[in-house]
Amino acid sequence: MSLDADGALAQAEEADRKRAAGEEASLLGIPVAIKDVLNVTGQPCTCGSQILQGYVAPYDATAIAKLRAAGAVFVGRTNMDEFAMGGTTENSSFQVTRNPHDLDCVPGGSSGGSAAAVGGGIALAALGSDTGGSIRQPASFCGCVGLKPTYGRISRYGLTAFASSLDQIGPMTHDVRDAAILLEAMAGVDPMDSTSVDQSVPVYTAALSGDLKGMTLGLPQEYFVEGVDPEVEAAVRAAVERCRELGAEIREVSLPHTEYAIATYYVIATAEASANLARFDGVRYGSRAEGGTDPIDMYGKTRAQGFGEEVKRRIILGTYVLSSGYHDAYYLTGQKVRTLIRCDFEQAFETCDAILTPVSPTAAYKIGEKINDPLQMYLGDMFTATVNLAGNCGLAVPCGKTSTGLPIGLQVIGPDFGEAQVLRVGHAYEQSEAAS
């Protein structure tokens, strides 16, 4: 979306100086691409939307400030679906992003720019944000690693909010070790984010033992159902077998409320988004439409021009589910089902350490193929959105390719603050695949 060459070169020179002076830091001089939804001082932050044209961030997101302190260099900003709403990056109002494994295919989304940059070898690492699968699904489509940490693990301060109770920042990398390093640099409680959790940050790289001895991994029957592409299912089942060979015990688990996840997700996420996006009104920053006759008229014109179709669709849906007379039937019911989905995971994790599933029912598809069928597109989130609703963590790791050469992703789901164990599973699998 934008390149900050001068800023990056200055940061790189600073890193060189520090290195020459013998200073060490976990990411000293490492370039990281940033999804255009995170505030970095002095850089634009469009969120893929016309309405934030001209906005320059006056502050660093906490995750950015932590990476900066660890020596990272911020080269530029990656494309995304507008306000992180979408699963193909086709909803960006500025650029088309293509899948590096097949240029006619979508990179997934909403963090499609970050996934394509890493999967295509342009970036060493990138940050994404994940509200319903927006890190894991594009990582899976582009053949890279993507982690959605537990809600509260990384501060959301400075992450432009889509759905505040679901959003998390996470790393997108070439391998699991890199993801562990980035997570460690960004994790921890933040006084600026009341929902960040005061829980000690482990040395995640120390958990990467290379084997799965003593671990129990769950397979939820609800994630291997009709609608899952047979090639995807076969690749994931092969990965499960590999985990068994690495020493894990495999056991069936049940997540019975999975079928309600998509409906629940689209009620809660859109409700929160309808309020979160209300601030984009042309009064204080971003673009403003000309010709407004009074403030309300100016808002209407600004928002009609500034927001794309999908964003408008979700704002309207979210406004509807919160409106008087419908609030209880939709929003309140959604919150109750959300609790049930969370209970599903809590019960499942009583009998296993992590859960293995496909990231997405399919591999990447053609640009334009589903853009006019939002419902079909929403169903693609069914295996990832459950984790956002429950609040725990999920890791996407590449697990082979389709016959046409498109990457397939394995999802390793962990309990709350179970990042160390999902990284251990992902790493052991990834290393054994690489060796075979």
Added chain:
Amino acid sequence: MSWVATIGLETHVQLRTESKMFCACSTGFGAAPNSHVCPVCLGYPGAMPVLNRKAVELTVRSGLMLGCDIPFYSKFDRKSYFYPDMPKNYQISQYDQPLCEGGGVDIVLEGQARRIALTRIHLEEDVGKSMHFRSSSGVDFNRAGVPLMEIVSDPDMHTPEEAIAYLTALKQILLYAEVSDCNLEEGNMRSDVNISIAREGATELGTKAEIKNMNTFRGVQSALRYEIARQIDVLEEGGRIVQETRRWDPDAEMTSSMRTKEDAHDYRYFPEPDLMPVVLTEAQIAAWRATLPEPPAARRERMVSEYGIPEYDAGVLAADKRVGDFFEAVARASGNGKAASNWIMTEMLRLLGDQEMEISDVRVTPEALAGLIGLVDSGALNSNSAKEVFAELFAHGGDPKAVVEAKGLTQVSDSGAIETFVQQAIDANPQSIEDFRNGKTQAAKFLVGQVMRLSKGKANPQMVGEMIERLLSSDD
């Protein structure tokens, strides 16, 4: 059959915090526009609120003073509507689980005591201020995010006078609790009123109108008087009251319609996902309760019984907590509550008023005033001299004994010295003796005045009077 009005008030009170409700920006009044702002209170992308614990404490403190229940669990909600003065286009407020529930305000009106019931108190953030210029408009966001507590009364009042008594008592209690400066000029206390009219004896309330945002008590009173008369006129002419929101125009002295029920906002409340719920413990609430001051109504009663002062005096002295504190310090140090009350009521409050000073600016200390009362009580100083000393203490402060000595005001109570003055006065006014013997008793008073003049006001007037009386009566 006559009409009965039913009135409920929603009063927004700015809390006395250094920083705003969700960020570190100052709450200071009168700064240059948009100088107390940051990404959080401007609603920038990605900025998140962090709750000001002090605002919670002050709200709970208010609730405890007002006899509210304090639930252990409370939460914040988003209230959505679009307006340029609101940075996020939603206000963080509390919908169904406020910090305080129930409670009441004790009022006395025309000698009748009653308690106005409260519904709830919740905490929310203030909005910015729209400013209109010749060809453009702007918004000053300094006030955006300033903590406000909204105190909601039940529809439990029936006259404008009751509403004013309620607001006056409420303000007094909040000042006692030190939760707000209650500075009306700075908009620290703004009220919306709900008002409806029904036939006397009717079991159902009439349709209500809401009048928005009055920042003076007089405004509330005038608006209520106008609105009651307007609604009665409409009803008596056979019309119907429509449920609507009205604004009060203080210059035109009338209310006018802002929007009807059909145009009412649907605020689409839902729990604020960026903030954790407020969970209070019994121990925390008890610790806050332990620091509460005595409420003004209880204090008035105690002052009457403890210091033997009239109810009226207690009312005046307790109206301002600082005046009450001053009085009690003087009364305790001097052991003479009546005199302490007299000095403060007749001299000090008058001088404060004349010179537009606050009691916090006063130079005379409670110890000094107690000392002055002691000098009078011991007969060392007569009351005229004492007033002179008080004026000196008020103007410059200091120790009353030192002032008395410097001014040479020590009362002469030595009978030999007084007799000398009396003899001088009688010798100079032989006519007065004649007058007295002819039954003109005021002649004795004249002579007392002469003695006081000769003694430059220092003679003990009581001793002078007795001595003159004795001399005049015995000399025949």
